[in-house]
Amino acid sequence: MTRRALTYALTRQIMLWVAAAALLVASCGHENADCFPLGLGHTWNYVVPYEGSFSIRVIDVAGAKYTVKGESDESLQDVWPFSEADGDTGVYYTESGDTVRYGAGNSIVIIQPPVAGATWTDDYFDSVRVLGKEEVTVPAGAFENCAKVAYYYGGELDWYIWFAPGVGIVKGYEVIYDVEYNLVSADLP
Numbered sequence: 790m791t792r793r794a795l796t797y798a799l800t801r802q803i804m805l806w807v808a809a810a811a812l813l814v815a816s817c818g819h820e821n822a823d824c825f826p827l828g829l830g831h832t833w834n835y836v837v838p839y840e841g842s843f844s845i846r847v848i849d850v851a852g853a854k855y856t857v858k859g860e861s862d863e864s865l866q867d868v869w870p871f872s873e874a875d876g877d878t879g880v881y882y883t884e885s886g887d888t889v890r891y892g893a894g895n896s897i898v899i900i901q902p903p904v905a906g907a908t909w910t911d912d913y914f915d916s917v918r919v920l921g922k923e924e925v926t927v928p929a930g931a932f933e934n935c936a937k938v939a940y941y942y943g944g945e946l947d948w949y950i951w952f953a954p955g956v957g958i959v960k961g962y963e964v965i966y967d968v969e970y971n972l973v974s975a976d977l978p
Contacts, residue, residue, distance in 0.1 A: 823954070824903055824936055825899050826956070826977055827889070828847060829849070831975075832975065833845050835973060837968065843860065844860045846859075853885060854883050855881055857882065887902075888900050896912055896914070897909055897911045902936075905921040914942055915941045917938060919936055920937045922934045927973075928974075929959065929972040934954055935952060937949060937951050956972070960972065
């Protein structure tokens, strides 16, 4: 093999390795992955310590509208953002570009990708703020780069929600009542 051919072959091999590495980094770059992935059949199972458990499942998809149904030991009426999903098949989320909304109103669950310092308001919450990224450990495992989002209602901090890239909500904490829920498992086919 000539020196020129060897140089060409090595250069080509290096370029292939660089391309493969770039692809790997891009596919592993969880930071900007979907933080509230919605799809038909997606199911999340949660536990509320000392109170019970609940599951949320996407049962229908029509365009950008995702209808969910919850099953729980207790009422989900006060569990944001799953309020009233237990037994009611009329609860849904819609996606519009980078925004996921809850129900028919203007209640924004998350704007993706969640960037530290981002804020918004909607019809329900006075203010919502992305506080930053954290590692969160729940019964389903340890999740890195979780966006911690604070929801304020009536001028008071109401909820913290942690969104894991590619998984969705892994933890919720209602400040006023000192109640949390944690992800036990997720089935995201």
